[in-house]
Amino acid sequence: MNGISWARKLVLVFFPVVAGASMAWAQMPSHVPIPKDNPQTPAKIELGKQLYFDPWASSTGTVSCNSCHNIMANGTDNRPVSMGVHGDLGDRNAPTVFNAAFRSVQFWDGRARSLEEQAKGPLMNPVEMGMPSEVVITARIKSIPGYRKEFDEVFGGPDPITFDHIAQAIASFERTLITSPSPYDRYRRGDKSALTSAAQRGLKLAQSAGCTTCHSGPMFNGPAEPMGTGFYMQFPLNSDNEYVKKYNLTADLGRFEVTHQDADKHMFVVQSWRNVEITAPYFHNGSVKSLDEAVRVMAKTQLNQTLTGAQVQDLVAFLDSLTGGFPHITMPRLPETPNTTPLGQ
Amino acid sequence: MNGISWARKLVLVFFPVVAGASMAWAQMPSHVPIPKDNPQTPAKIELGKQLYFDPWASSTGTVSCNSCHNIMANGTDNRPVSMGVHGDLGDRNAPTVFNAAFRSVQFWDGRARSLEEQAKGPLMNPVEMGMPSEVVITARIKSIPGYRKEFDEVFGGPDPITFDHIAQAIASFERTLITSPSPYDRYRRGDKSALTSAAQRGLKLAQSAGCTTCHSGPMFNGPAEPMGTGFYMQFPLNSDNEYVKKYNLTADLGRFEVTHQDADKHMFVVQSWRNVEITAPYFHNGSVKSLDEAVRVMAKTQLNQTLTGAQVQDLVAFLDSLTGGFPHITMPRLPETPNTTPLGQ
Structure with missing residues (x-):
């Protein structure tokens, strides 16, 4: 598995735009994968x-x-x-x-x-x-x-x-905690009014800048993979910038902590963009408080690009369009422990 | 207010059985009191x-x-x-x-x-x-x-x-978090099968032993009082028993911490018996893990009585019959903080 992810990393680093162009974003998957040994009831x-x-x-x-x-x-x-x-x-x-x-x-x-x-x-x-x-x-x-x-x-x-x-x-x-289609999904289905002009500019920029190298597929976290596979990327890729020190991005060795193989140093699972708008703060150490700063950091550390303020705004507008709807859920009734408490048992 | 509660305490301590007999338990109130300056919407x-x-x-x-x-x-x-x-x-x-x-x-x-x-x-x-x-x-x-x-x-x-x-x-x-009628309420409405024989024995014992001195009224926490009044009792009343030391019952000075009046030392609000079955552990310091032990402690510290095992079981069976039903509630959707986090703001 590590070999695969390492090879993929090499491909993606050297051919980001090509790889990005070939990996189309798709709409939300319509079915949740259910393992055969744990059927839903x-x-x-x-x-x-x-x-x-x-x-x-x-x-x-x-x-x-x-x-x-x-x-x-x-x-x-x-x-x-x-x-x-x-x-x-x-x-x-x-x-x-x-x-x-x-x-x-x-x-x-x-x-x-x-x-x-x-x-x-x-x-x-x-x-x-x-x-x-x-x-x-x-x-x-x-x-x-x-x-x-x-x-x-x-x-x-x-x-x-x-x-x-x-x-x-x-x-x-x-497996029941799935968000409903986002404005982007509606846009993909033909409702061109679902995205603001800023979001549409952001969409194009995300593709042309190379973000799609990693953030591809229906969940914007890489190509569809069999369960258990994993799609990893080194973060940060480029360490010679102010952000790496400011946000302490290299302290965590990532997947290396699991495999203890040098090739896995600073390798992390690529994160989904869906609902990223509302899951601040960002990155493995949660060091970046706002999405606009997260976008600047990613552009610099992963693509060695310095974005303009307008570009950041457009990218954030696009990312914001990936927020779905949340299910309404009835509270569970937790089982009681009549006449006693579980503490100390 | 303190003067009232102190006078009541004296009455109740000296005439517990009479007071208990005169204070009937009632069914759950049918209306929740709503303050005029905070109407429900x-x-x-x-x-x-x-x-x-x-x-x-x-x-x-x-x-x-x-x-x-x-x-x-x-x-x-x-x-x-x-x-x-x-x-x-x-x-x-x-x-x-x-x-x-x-x-x-x-x-x-x-x-x-x-x-x-x-x-x-x-x-x-x-x-x-x-x-x-x-x-x-x-x-x-x-x-x-x-x-x-x-x-x-x-x-x-x-x-x-x-x-x-x-x-x-x-x-x-x-004010919407109200439990529905308990088996005891159904019993009071005429369904004699709603209480087990043990619970029925416990009901009688709670009255004859003097528990009703304090645990009277529809909520079993004293007579109905205007909002803001309070119904207090000293706990423990009798300190010359093993429980007081074992459960450290006198460390907390109770209402004295608020009023700094000697008469309020160890005075606490009388607690409701409704749903007491499922709210272990017990007392102001939560020192007693089980309801049967709480019943023994109360009998000894408040009424200077040592109950038999059978009496404790009956009283617990009665208290268990005071558990109501809980409302089914839909989870709220908490407001988001798009593109940022509230932390540090």
Whole structure:
């Protein structure tokens, strides 16, 4: 996998415009990929919704998946890095959970090959949800009577409450978190009034400047890939500019932290542009507060271009046109623990 | 007000059985009291819901009203004391927000005379939501375009985003958080099968033992009082027992911390029994993990009685029959901050 991404990187760096021109943007995919071993069912999705919102999935009972991936907002926490149990800070910016079902790998370094794998990460991360072990997590869930009943109904078998099943239920719910078509999608379908003139200029500029080298495909995060594959790019590519130091962009070694191969140093999963308007702050370390500055940084570090103010405005107008609509969701009722509390169990 | 509560305390301590017998429990009130200066409107309730769930109401962007008063669960966090910004701990157990609209005063020490007053407290509490001043709070809300529009529509005027209006909107939403009738209410309406035999024994025991001295009225938290009045009781009344030391029940001086009058030492607002089943842990310091132990502690400290195991079980069965149904609520869509983040503003 690393070899593939490295080879692709070389191709893209040396032929950005050609590659960009050949990779058309498409509309939102019409179907969410569902893994064969975790089919969607209404009861599983509802269970996953409860787990997603349940702060008892964390050691302190204060942090849920939704704390950092807030689906009442944009699927993130809008913070540079997230704040987990005891107010501890993570080291990377929380990606939005909306449309995560379309990503072929999860996390900035692509270390999870599925939503199921991803869901397990924060639960066990000491500065996120802080659960010390799978055993403690499953014991906590087993201590809540309503969950025992639901897991039995959804998964059955002699031991329905397992770490795998917890992750499967959460992933099933996350696969329902898809945004509806954006103004850009309407434009692509023929409604030329869906984009402002600035957005239309931005669209053309994004293609001609070479942004599409990486931000291609229906999600603007690279070509469609089989689940588990990953599409990576070095960031920053060019380090001889003011932004790299100002925003501390080279401190994080990216995918190298997973593979420990030199070729993966500073390699990150290419991020989707969809809904990027509302997921500030930007980059793996969340160091850049505004989208216009993020656009300037990307142009300089990835394409060695210095944009004019008007160009930045146009690009931001185009990116803003990629914001979809968010689903209306009924709150789950979290299972109670009658006459006691889960804490200390 | 303090004089009244103190006089009542004397009456109740010396004539508990008589007082209990004379104060009938009633069914849930059919109407929520609405203050004249804060009428309910759908738009205000919706705005209040957004503010209630918005973590940007806290300094770090991580703690919302819902963090400690979780309406997807029981309106509390089920923790001994709440965990606020930076993982800091509060000093008292978070009361449930469900049916709070019926309380004549708010907080364990009754220091807020309305939901509006209460809503302001946690926002400014350094270990809860940690906002340093009203100016910072209103500036934060003003920095979010969607709120500017909504406050203008709901409140109008030259300066619609004020601390008072923020509190009014939140309080309006909270007045919708009412639980439906419990098995006990159905029993009172004539459905004798609504209570188990154990619950029926517990009901009689609660009356004969003297619990009704304080836990009277439709909410089982004292007689109906005009808003702002408060119904207080000393806790613990009897300190010469193992529980007081074990659960550190006298460390908190209660209402004395507000009035600094000796008569208010260890005086607390009498808590409702409704939904008490699911709001563990118990007491102002959340020191008692289970309802059966809470019942033993109350019998000993307030009535100087040592209950048998069977009596405790019956009382718990009765208390469990006071759990109502919870409303199904659609999640709010929190206003976005396009192309930027509120942090640091």
